[in-house]
Amino acid sequence: MYEGLKGFRDVYPAEMAAYRAVIDTVEDTARSYGFREISTPALERTEMYVDKSGEEIVEELYAFEDKGGRDVSLTPELTPTVARMVVAKQQELSKPIKWFSTRPFWRYEQVQQGRFREFYQTNVDIFGSAEPEADAEVLSFAADMLTNFGLSGDEFEFRVSHRDILGGLLREFDADVDTTNAIRAVDKRAKVQENEYLDLLYDAGLTYDQAREFDDLLLAGDDDLDALTEWSESEQVHDAVTNLQDVLAAADDFGVREFCDVSLTTARGLDYYTGVVFECFDSTGEVSRAVFGGGRYDDLIESFGGQPTPAVGVAPGVMNSTLPLLLQRAGVWPEEAVSTDYYVLSVGDTRPVAARVARDLRERGHVVETDVSSRSFGAQLGYADSINAETVVVVGEHDLENDEVTVKDMESGDETTAPVDEFPGEHDRPTYGTFAE
Amino acid sequence: MYEGLKGFRDVYPAEMAAYRAVIDTVEDTARSYGFREISTPALERTEMYVDKSGEEIVEELYAFEDKGGRDVSLTPELTPTVARMVVAKQQELSKPIKWFSTRPFWRYEQVQQGRFREFYQTNVDIFGSAEPEADAEVLSFAADMLTNFGLSGDEFEFRVSHRDILGGLLREFDADVDTTNAIRAVDKRAKVQENEYLDLLYDAGLTYDQAREFDDLLLAGDDDLDALTEWSESEQVHDAVTNLQDVLAAADDFGVREFCDVSLTTARGLDYYTGVVFECFDSTGEVSRAVFGGGRYDDLIESFGGQPTPAVGVAPGVMNSTLPLLLQRAGVWPEEAVSTDYYVLSVGDTRPVAARVARDLRERGHVVETDVSSRSFGAQLGYADSINAETVVVVGEHDLENDEVTVKDMESGDETTAPVDEFPGEHDRPTYGTFAE
Numbered sequence: 001m002y003e004g005l006k007g008f009r010d011v012y013p014a015e016m017a018a019y020r021a022v023i024d025t026v027e028d029t030a031r032s033y034g035f036r037e038i039s040t041p042a043l044e045r046t047e048m049y050v051d052k053s054g055e056e057i058v059e060e061l062y063a064f065e066d067k068g069g070r071d072v073s074l075t076p077e078l079t080p081t082v083a084r085m086v087v088a089k090q091q092e093l094s095k096p097i098k099w100f101s102t103r104p105f106w107r108y109e110q111v112q113q114g115r116f117r118e119f120y121q122t123n124v125d126i127f128g129s130a131e132p133e134a135d136a137e138v139l140s141f142a143a144d145m146l147t148n149f150g151l152s153g154d155e156f157e158f159r160v161s162h163r164d165i166l167g168g169l170l171r172e173f174d175a176d177v178d179t180t181n182a183i184r185a186v187d188k189r190a191k192v193q194e195n196e197y198l199d200l201l202y203d204a205g206l207t208y209d210q211a212r213e214f215d216d217l218l219l220a221g222d223d224d225l226d227a228l229t230e231w232s233e234s235e236q237v238h239d240a241v242t243n244l245q246d247v248l249a250a251a252d253d254f255g256v257r258e259f260c261d262v263s264l265t266t267a268r269g270l271d272y273y274t275g276v277v278f279e280c281f282d283s284t285g286e287v288s289r290a291v292f293g294g295g296r297y298d299d300l301i302e303s304f305g306g307q308p309t310p311a312v313g314v315a316p317g318v319m320n321s322t323l324p325l326l327l328q329r330a331g332v333w334p335e336e337a338v339s340t341d342y343y344v345l346s347v348g349d350t351r352p353v354a355a356r357v358a359r360d361l362r363e364r365g366h367v368v369e370t371d372v373s374s375r376s377f378g379a380q381l382g383y384a385d386s387i388n389a390e391t392v393v394v395v396g397e398h399d400l401e402n403d404e405v406t407v408k409d410m411e412s413g414d415e416t417t418a419p420v421d422e423f424p425g426e427h428d429r430p431t432y433g434t435f436a437e
Numbered sequence: 438m439y440e441g442l443k444g445f446r447d448v449y450p451a452e453m454a455a456y457r458a459v460i461d462t463v464e465d466t467a468r469s470y471g472f473r474e475i476s477t478p479a480l481e482r483t484e485m486y487v488d489k490s491g492e493e494i495v496e497e498l499y500a501f502e503d504k505g506g507r508d509v510s511l512t513p514e515l516t517p518t519v520a521r522m523v524v525a526k527q528q529e530l531s532k533p534i535k536w537f538s539t540r541p542f543w544r545y546e547q548v549q550q551g552r553f554r555e556f557y558q559t560n561v562d563i564f565g566s567a568e569p570e571a572d573a574e575v576l577s578f579a580a581d582m583l584t585n586f587g588l589s590g591d592e593f594e595f596r597v598s599h600r601d602i603l604g605g606l607l608r609e610f611d612a613d614v615d616t617t618n619a620i621r622a623v624d625k626r627a628k629v630q631e632n633e634y635l636d637l638l639y640d641a642g643l644t645y646d647q648a649r650e651f652d653d654l655l656l657a658g659d660d661d662l663d664a665l666t667e668w669s670e671s672e673q674v675h676d677a678v679t680n681l682q683d684v685l686a687a688a689d690d691f692g693v694r695e696f697c698d699v700s701l702t703t704a705r706g707l708d709y710y711t712g713v714v715f716e717c718f719d720s721t722g723e724v725s726r727a728v729f730g731g732g733r734y735d736d737l738i739e740s741f742g743g744q745p746t747p748a749v750g751v752a753p754g755v756m757n758s759t760l761p762l763l764l765q766r767a768g769v770w771p772e773e774a775v776s777t778d779y780y781v782l783s784v785g786d787t788r789p790v791a792a793r794v795a796r797d798l799r800e801r802g803h804v805v806e807t808d809v810s811s812r813s814f815g816a817q818l819g820y821a822d823s824i825n826a827e828t829v830v831v832v833g834e835h836d837l838e839n840d841e842v843t844v845k846d847m848e849s850g851d852e853t854t855a856p857v858d859e860f861p862g863e864h865d866r867p868t869y870g871t872f873a874e
Contacts, residue, residue: 001742002485002521004478005509010522013473013536020474032799034806034824036450036775037457039756041441042479042511042541042554043499048439062480064501067545072442074479074511085447094823096809099450104479108504118478128808133788135810136540253789255796300824301459305438319476351570352690357693362581367469372533372574373566386531387471403734 003045007109007117009320014336019319021334022149022327023102026122026318029145033137035100035124040081042104046071052303056086062106064328070358074106078123078315079300086127087306095309102318114289121292130215130298132243135276136250138294138314142280143256145316150332156291159263160248160278163295165221165228166267170206172234173214177205186218186267187189218264227435240275247276272299276312280326287325292316341391341429343368343384347377348397354419357393357405360424385394385410391431393423407432444546444554444756451773456756456770459586459764461538462521463559463755466582470574472537472561477518479541481517483508485517489709489740499543511543515560515739515752516709523564524743532565532746539755551726553757562750568734569680572713573687574749575731579717580693582600582753587769593728596700597685597715600732601677602658602665602833603704607643609671610651614642623704662699677712684713711735711750726761729753778803778828778866781819784814785834790857794830794842797861822847828868830860 004010027037038220046063060072075081082099099369102122102320109117124141126134137159146156166186167179185200192200201211220227225241232238242263251257269279277295281287294314298412301309327333342361346354354370360366369387371380377394384392394406394415405423408415409432419425420434441447448456457473465475468727483500499511501536512518539559546554561578563571576595583593603623604616622637630639638648657664662678669675681699688694697715705714714732718724733753738746753760764770779798783791791807798805808817814831821829831843831852842860845852846869855872864871 001524003516004521004525005480005482005503005507006505008478008480008730009476010478010518010525011476012522012526012530013475015473016476019476031804032623032802034804035779036451037458038450039446041445041447042543043442043445043555045439045442059504062501064499066442066499067496068443070442073446080439081447084441085449088441088447089449093449094642096820098806100729106479118480129810131809131811133807137807137809247754250788254792278732333445340471349685355691365465365469367468367471370574372563372568372570372741374568374570382615383531383533 005117007111009116009118011319017338018334018336019324022320022324023120023122025148026145026316027100027102027149029123029141030100030124032144033141034100035098035141038082038085038099038101040075040078040085040101040103042075043072044075044081044084046073048084049073049076050081060107060109062108062377076105076107077270078105078121079125079270079297079313080304082123082127082298083304083306085309086301086309086311089303090301090309093127096134097127098125099127100124109391114287114325116324119317119321120319121315121317121321123313123315124294125311127309127311128228128302130190130310132246132250134310134312135209136254136256137298138256138312139247139251139260139278140256142292142294142314142316143259147325151327151330152213153258154431155283155330156259156326157281157283158260158278159281160244160260160276161262161264161266161268162240162276163267163273164236164275165244165264166218168234168236168240169214169217169228169232172232172237173210180271181206182206183267184269184271186265187269189215189265189267208309210294215257215265217306218260221260221264227273244276265308268293268295270296272300278314280316282326282329284329286329287322289322291322291326294435312339336388338365340369340384340387340389342368343380343387343392344368344370345377345380345384345392345394346371347380350364350395350400353400354395357395357420357423366429395420407435409433442554444548446553446555448756450646450775455771455773456761459761460557460559462585463582463753464537464539466578466585467537467559467561469581470535470578472535472578474539475519475522475536477512477515477522477538477540479512480509481512481518481521483510484515485521486510489517496544497544499545500561506532513541513542513544514707515542515558516562516707516734517558517741519564520741520743520748523738523746523748524741526619527738527743530564533571534564535562536564537561551724551759551762554846556754556758557756558752558754558758560718560750560752561731562748564738564746564748566749567747569683569687571747571749572733573691573693574686575749576684576688576697576715577691577693578596579729579731579751579753580696583696586764586765588767592720592764592767593696594718594720595697595715595720596711597681597697597702597704598699598703598705599677599681600704600710601673601712602681602701603655605671605673605677606651606654606669607641607666609669609674610647611642612868616641617708619643620704621704621706621708624706626634626652626702626704641807652702658701681713705730705732709734709737715751717753719766720728721766723766724759726759727737728759728763775791775824776804777806777821777826779805780815780817780824780826781805781807782814782821782831783808784831785819787832787834787837789850790837792830794832794857794860801861801865803866832857844872846870 181203275296279293619641712733716730
């Protein structure tokens with residue numbers, strides 16, 4: 001007997017029915033905004049990740065040498081791949097480019113609740129607009145997706161920040177500060193002790209006093225962004241505050257401002273972000289990690305050799321990830337059960353008629369099973385129950401002599417007969433009720 | 438600038454729209470038969486493939502050692518994985534087990550027309566029934582899928598064979614023949630010269646005279662299966678012929694016999710098949726390779742440590758594969774274009790109203806884009822055209838003073854005005870025609 005790999009999941013039909021409902025909701029919402037589906041490779045050249053993130057990233061990758069001697073990796077995220085694709089067709093693609101896709105990604109990480117080595121994300125990105133409406137549309141998509149699941153504003157919040165506010169303030173404290181590492185420190189703020197957080201900022205080049213003042217400023221900014229512009233003389237900070245306010249104003253026009261809280265200590269872990277960034281959190285705090293996040297990455301396409309192309313996106317994890325934890329906590333997780341419209345039960349020498357009934361029902365778009373195991377009446381009825389069949393159509397020799405079939409409602413157990421020619425005949429979805437007196 | 442890997446494809450939105458239509462047709466057909474979706478890992482332990490197929494299979498695999506020292510491979514096909522999953526839950530799963538999934542697979546192969554190193558298949562399998570109805574249901578699913586694309590019986594044929602007819606006949610010629618290698622030779626028959634084919638049968642243990650007689654028998658059997666039972670004294674051959682006839686009789690009751698031709702020289706490449714096997718071919722011969730194939734593999738689950746569990750399945754390749762070649766040849770390939778229901782064009786200070794109109798249209802299930810780039814009227818109209826918008830709703834300051842919007846049909850260029858409150862208001866899908874005199 002073989003075993004699957006640690007951190008990789010086999011998903012059986014009942015659970016998959018729930019995941020499929022989740023993925024459909026996320027993708028339908030993306031489509032409604034005009035995001036267009038793309039398909040992307042599972043393998044890329046490892047250098048694409050190393051060039052951006054350094055050799056240490058390889059430790060988190062499923063990286064290997066292929067049979068042609070190429071250093072390749074299973075894709076740990078989509079953003080570098082879509083950046084490569086935008087650069088490859090930058091002359092032909094009309095802007096804004098709006099793409100989505102749902103697919104697995106792989107990271108060699110510690111397995112924990114809601115975190116697996118193989119996980120599915122739906123990536124949603126806009127390329128070619130630096131305007132606040134683009135950031136707001138991404139927030140709007142994310143909010144619609146969650147409300148389409150049945151969540152309200154009491155259940156989740158988007159913590160919105162801006163990389164240039166963080167970067168600008170840091171440089172105002174010390175022009176030589178290592179902003180990349182300082183921003184990584186901010187990203188770790190909620191996950192480590194205060195001392196450790198201050199140590200990380202110190203390592204990035206701030207004094208301890210500066211670190212504390214920087215942190216106080218961020219918290220003051222959460223309540224009132226004007227507190228930052230009063231304190232700061234940096235043009236970068238002033239521009240970033242204006243941009244963040246513009247994005248929130250657009251979000252207001254788009255009807256999703258209510259879900260957004262300014263939270264400048266929200267930094268996002270990845271280095272390539274440049275402007276507005278945000279993370280979605282469970283408002284009750286029961287799901288302690290960020291549910292998903294996104295933001296602006298205006299420099300990535302150019303760093304990949306393309307023309308300067310602003311970009312903003314979000315990537316909810318839809319399977320083997322954190323989003324399901326939020327949906328479960330909020331009581332809107334879809335039912336984990338398969339559903340079946342009809343089971344056509346054949347007893348005796350009635351296979352051609354049963355097959356005709358099944359075919360006609362399938363043509364009307366229904367989920368229909370028939371016997372493929374030559375089983376008894378009772379065994380077939382038990383199986384029909386196990387697949388949650390709504391209606392069982394019994395095609396028996398005796399009934400057929402009267403040109404009838406028996407129609408059984410599996411919820412109530414009620415049954416009646418129907419003319420075989422009327423099953424389905426003109427009926428789009430005949431059930432017990434269609435024929436009962 | 439980074440490049441993608443050879444044999445791996447980036448699929449952009451217009452082409453993906455066609456592939457999505459293809460995948461939807463295949464999956465909707467599978468669902469209509471009560472096949473249930475599952476999700477499976479991209480990586481498995483390499484030994485699972487080596488144990489079945491020998492060390493030489495590793496040459497065709499993306500195999501490597503992971504960071505935990507495990508020998509792992511990107512899955513080259515689904516069947517071993519689903520066999521593993523059936524064994525893992527064999528007590529809980531009610532039979533028949535009917536599963537499907539669409540996902541990528543990877544093989545390190547020579548790249549050629551319609552063959553890539555990463556390709557997508559929809560695997561459709563039934564576990565737990567040895568009855569001919571199960572084989573016939575798989576054939577029936579495959580035929581429905583193709584006719585749902587708009588193909589007729591003139592466009593494709595299923596070449597149906599039986600592994601036990603081949604194996605039984607071979608053993609009748611020589612009890613010590615290597616049936617695995619002889620059946621592999623039959624699978625290569627159409628791809629190699631006659632001499633080479635006879636050499637392969639000779640290498641498997643037949644004399645050249647036996648090889649020729651064996652081949653003549655297969656061809657005679659195609660026209661009349663009774664020719665085999667007259668010649669053969671093997672119980673295995675007689676049983677297999679009866680089973681093949683039973684499957685074809687069930688296919689007849691299921692309405693798909695017309696698509697099936699007996700073709701005993703169709704053997705399928707994989708070793709694990711045991712009973713009926715089949716391959717789909719382009720009837721015109723323009724697509725020279727098999728479009729897809731399937732068959733019965735009754736011994737695999739037991740060889741994986743499970744209880745004896747008969748199984749039968751089929752796996753059409755839906756992307757980066759041969760099926761698209763058939764659909765293109767037959768002229769039923771879906772249009773490669775994105776589609777958009779509405780573009781809501783905002784000019785002047787009208788963003789809140791434009792956003793409200795867009796939101797209401799999205800809630801009605803439509804694909805709706807709005808401006809995210811602060812562009813001019815003309816630039817927005819050009820973009821709306823580039824995304825094939827059907828209707829453009831112009832939300833302009835002047836119109837809004839009269840509580841109106843302008844509704845433009847992008848096909849004809851006709852436009853009219855509509856009350857802003859009626860867009861969409863009570864209308865489910867308002868267009869130019871809704872408001873034109």
